[in-house]
Amino acid sequence: MSGSSKKTKEKQVIEIKKIENKNDRVVTFSKRKSGIFKKSSEIANLSGAEVGVVIFSESGKPHSFGNPSIEAVVNRFQGVNPPPYDIITSHFAEAQRQERIAVLNQKQNSLLHQITAEKDREKRIKAVAKEKKTQGWWETSIDDKNLKQLSQMEATLEEIRKTVQSKLKQKKLACGGASSSSLPPVNPP
Missing domain, CATH: 1.20.5 (Single alpha-helices involved in coiled-coils or other helix-helix interfaces)
Known part of the structure; x- marks a missing residue:
């Protein structure tokens, strides 16, 4: 499998131009505006800077963000003492x-x-x-096993049989000699 490597999509460069569809422009404005405000907030929080951003939408409505407030930033910019x-x-x-x-x-x-x-x-x-x-040894086909593997499988199954018989006897005794007819007979192979 030479030459097979994971292909990743490279960062796409979007051409900056006016969006023709009005609905698309409104959606883009909303998304980009919140992104700018978020980045402005990060700058203010990380560096302690006072930040003011004012954006006018296409309809002329102002949108602003300020930290600590837009008024405080504008007053400071204009040199007005609070x-x-x-x-x-x-x-x-x-x-x-x-x-x-x-x-x-x-x-x-x-x-x-x-x-x-x-x-x-x-x-x-x-x-x-x-x-x-992962498939257990007991779930694999015995046709695929060699003599040694079959012998090991037989020995393991014999140990399991003995353990089950022992537990069964313990359960019978714990039940106070419950009727043996309610339990299946244990017949060694």
């Missing part, structure tokens, strides 16, 4: 935001550990299932 009560409020809001982020990060880490543990568990279960799927 009133003193806003500073206190913004510090309080920032402390709450940081605490919420810490809690969410802990939950995320916990979930990631659970996912890893479940993946490991799945691997172990699959390995056990694979072992159980």
Whole structure:
């Protein structure tokens, strides 16, 4: 099987041009907008930067994202000092935001550990299932066995027979000598 290797689909490059279909444009705008806002949020959370993004849809409706808020980012950009009560409020809001982020990060880490543990568990279960799927010696055809294998099989079956007889006798005694007619007779081969 030379030359057979796993083929993967390469990352497709999408040409950047205006989408002609209006419905497709609306869907694309919605998806891309949320992606931009998500990336802006990641930058703000990871680096502590203040971020503001304003996007106008084709219909002229503004969509905005700001961290800590779009107003705070615009005011800072314009050089407007917030009133003193806003500073206190913004510090309080920032402390709450940081605490919420810490809690969410802990939950995320916990979930990631659970996912890893479940993946490991799945691997172990699959390995056990694979072992159980292998055919047992008693399920194989005796026509394919040689003399030595047949002798081993006979000896193993004899051991199983003896074990079953012993257990059967124990069960009979445990039942207080139950009627032997209710149990099948044990006849050695």
